[in-house]
Amino acid sequence: MNDRTSQGAALITGASSGIGAVYADRLARRGYDLVLAARDEGRLQALATKLRAETGVKVEVARADLTVRDDVRRLEARLRDDTDLTLLINNAGAALFEPFAVAEADSLENLIQLNVTAVTRLANAAAAGFVQRGRGKIVNIGSIVGLMPQFKSTVYGATKAYVLYLSESLADELAGSGVTVQAVLPGATRTEIWDRSGRGIENVPSEILMHVDELVDAALAGLDQGELVTIPSLPDAADWGAVDAARAKLQPNLSRPHPAARYGVKVPEPA
Numbered sequence: 001m002n003d004r005t006s007q008g009a010a011l012i013t014g015a016s017s018g019i020g021a022v023y024a025d026r027l028a029r030r031g032y033d034l035v036l037a038a039r040d041e042g043r044l045q046a047l048a049t050k051l052r053a054e055t056g057v058k059v060e061v062a063r064a065d066l067t068v069r070d071d072v073r074r075l076e077a078r079l080r081d082d083t084d085l086t087l088l089i090n091n092a093g094a095a096l097f098e099p100f101a102v103a104e105a106d107s108l109e110n111l112i113q114l115n116v117t118a119v120t121r122l123a124n125a126a127a128a129g130f131v132q133r134g135r136g137k138i139v140n141i142g143s144i145v146g147l148m149p150q151f152k153s154t155v156y157g158a159t160k161a162y163v164l165y166l167s168e169s170l171a172d173e174l175a176g177s178g179v180t181v182q183a184v185l186p187g188a189t190r191t192e193i194w195d196r197s198g199r200g201i202e203n204v205p206s207e208i209l210m211h212v213d214e215l216v217d218a219a220l221a222g223l224d225q226g227e228l229v230t231i232p233s234l235p236d237a238a239d240w241g242a243v244d245a246a247r248a249k250l251q252p253n254l255s256r257p258h259p260a261a262r263y264g265v266k267v268p269e270p271a
C-alpha cells in the first residue's frame with residue numbers, strides 16, 4: 001500500500017467555500033480521496049474537477065443541506081459504512097450576530113440545527129464507524145467566540161462552546177480506541193461567513209483577520225502534532241494550558257454534599 005492509499009478518504013462539510021474549500025485543497029495534496037458536502041453543487045463540482053486534475057485523487061460531490069434531516073442521514077450512513085473514510089472535517093456552519101431579543105426564533109433554531117445538531121449527528125456516525133474500524137480522526141470546527149460570552153454572539157457563540165465541549169469530552173471517551181478528536185478554534189478569518197451573516201467583512205478590523213490559507217495550514221499542523229484544541233492565533237499554547245489547569249482546580253469542589261458557606265444555607269447537624 002503506498003502513502004496515498006493508506007491515507008484513506010476525508011469527508012468535508014462546508015467544502016464549497018472558505019475554510020472547508022481550503023481543507024479540500026490541502027487534504028487532496030496530502031493524498032486523501034475526498035467527499036465534498038455542501039448545498040451549492042455547482043461550486044463543489046468546480047472544486048472537485050480542479051482537485052482531480054491537479055492532484056489525481058478521487059473526489060466525490062455529495063450535495064447536502066445540513067438543516068434537512070434526510071440529507072444529514074445520508075452522510076451519517078456514509079460515515080458509518082464507508083470503510084475508506086478515515087477523516088471527518090465537521091466544518092459547515094453559519095454565524096448570526098443579531099441581538100438575541102430581536103432575533104427570530106426560527107433563525108436561531110436553524111443555526112442550532114446546522115452548527116450543533118448536524119455536527120453532533122455526523123460526529124456520532126463518524127465515531128461509530130471509526131471505532132469499529134480502529135482508526136480515524138474527527139476534526140470539529142469551533143470558534144474562539146465560544147470562549148468569549150462577552151463577544152455579543154449569544155447563540156452563535158453558544159453553538160461554538162458546544163463544539164468545544166463535545167470535542168473535549170469525546171476525545172476523553174475515545175482515548176485508546178485509535179480514534180482522535182481535534183477542535184479547531186479560528187479567530188476572525190477572511191471568508192464569506194461575514195457577508196453571509198450580514199455583518200460585512202468591511203466591519204471586521206483587518207489587523208485581526210487571518211488569511212484562510214494560513215488558518216487551515218495551522219489547523220493541519222495542530223492535527224499533525226496531536227493537539228486536542230488548536231487555536232491558530234494564540235502565540236503561547238501555555239495560555240490555553242492555564243485555562244485547562246484552572247478548570248482542573250475547580251474539579252474536587254464542583255460536587256459536594258452541602259452548599260458553600262457564602263450562601264448561608266443552614267446545614268442539618270449530622271444525626
Ligand SMILES: NC(=O)c1ccc[n+]([C@@H]2O[C@H](COP(=O)([O-])OP(=O)(O)OC[C@H]3O[C@@H](n4cnc5c(N)ncnc54)[C@H](OP(=O)(O)O)[C@@H]3O)[C@@H](O)[C@H]2O)c1
Pocket residue numbers: 013014015016017018019020037038039040041064065066067091092093094095114141142143144185186187188189190191192193194196
Ligand atoms: N470565518 C471566520 O471568521 C470563522 C471564525 C471562527 C469559526 N468559523 C467557522 O468555520 C466554519 C466554516 O466557515 P467559513 O468561515 O469557511 O464560512 P463560509 O465561507 O461561509 O463557509 C461555510 C460553509 O458551510 C456551508 N453551509 C452553510 N450552510 C449550510 C447548510 N445548511 N448545509 C450545508 N452546508 C452549509 C457553505 O456551503 P453552501 O452555502 O454551499 O451550503 C460553506 O461551504 C464554520 O463552522 C464557522 O462557524 C469561521
